[in-house]
Amino acid sequence: MTIRTILVSFDGSDAGSATLDAALMLGRQFAVHVDVLHVRPDSLAQVPAIGDGMSGGMAERISRKEARKSSDRAEEARLLFDQACTRLEVPQVDDATVPEGPSVSWIERVGRRHAVTIRLGRVHDLIVVGPPSDPRDLSHSLTVRALFETGRPVLMVPGQPPATIGRRIAVAWNGSAECARALGGASNFFTAADEVVILTAHSDRTPVSVAPELQTYLEHHKVKVETRVFAELGKKLLSGHQLLDACREAGADLLVMGAYREGALRKMVLGSATREVLATADVPLLMGH
Structure with missing residues (x-):
């Protein structure tokens, strides 16, 4: 299949920046579109179950704190994304746009990173990932799950x-x-x-x-x-x-x-x-x- 769209999941980390750069370089090299996905965790999912010493008020405070942390990480990741696009000269477009030539869009979703990446990866021609974070536990890495659960080719950088x-x-x-x-x-x-x-x-x-x-x-x-x-x-x-x-x-x-x-x-x-x-x-x- 000819590659027209590339997906890369970006969390804002140093390792993620190398993967992001590679995806943008390929977008420019092949004159195709790159979707950069940032997944925020659901703040409610970070809260322990109410009971056993956890009141509703405590749960709400934890949820707000996790939401602020998630928002801060997203802002930091977006800043790094903007800088990479400028440095590598890949124009940003709205994710609903289908332009000619190389382009990139920023996409934010809420949920579990692996699950969201796998779902969106199935509607892209190529998924770019970094190396497994823990070589001793490959089966739970995003790299391996994207490879075996999307049905799409995966480029590991x-x-x-x-x-x-x-x-x-x-x-x-x-x-x-x-x-x-x-x-x-x-x-x-x-x-x-x-x-x-x-x-x-x-x-x-x-x-x-x-x-x-x-x-x-x-x-x-x-x-x-x-x-x-x-x-x-x-x-x-x-x-x-x-x-x-x-x-x-x-x-x-x-x-x-x-x-x-x-x-x-x-x-x-x-x-x-x-x-x-x-x-x-x-x-x-x-x-x-």
Whole structure:
């Protein structure tokens, strides 16, 4: 799918600012619209249940205090947003406007950040997120929930993003449906790239023939492509560290890959390679599931 709209959730933190900058850079690079979402928590939801020593008056005071804190955070985040738009020269428009060229809108909602981001992410072409805040608990991160619960491609930007994203792209390819979904979300990136490198690890599960098949497909789209078989695995599973090492050796500033879950019930248990890449990547990841 061609990218026309990008969503990024911004909380005003330093880590969030790096993600915001990346989203605005992509909006300008592809001449598309970016929605910047700030979610205020519901102040009533921050109040303990009345009873057990909590009176109605106490609950109201707590609610007002939380509402003021939320308003202050929103104002600080909006100021940082305005500064980023000016610095990166992306014009602001009303969120009901559909302009030509790059643009950005500020959106505020009240609720749970993860839930609101997932709902709005389903009506955007690309979701830009930062790395998981706690690599030890990936399953509850916004990064992973956006990836597995929106049905949309997700771009994860590391805390120190490169100066460019997508000039030289590495594609981790094993012919799976997950890889194909990531591929579909990268169409804008492919057309703007100087070169694409297909990375394939030969194993009992993945024949080397999958790489030239993808090369032919991309060449039909006028993309300059090379292929590399970077590992001979046999019966072994590919590790995330092997994949990231191959990406660095290719000199890529973007890795396109599928994301996987394990287990018969397909619960939020990440595949080992997916988990390692999400926890340690120092290059932007465009992932699909």
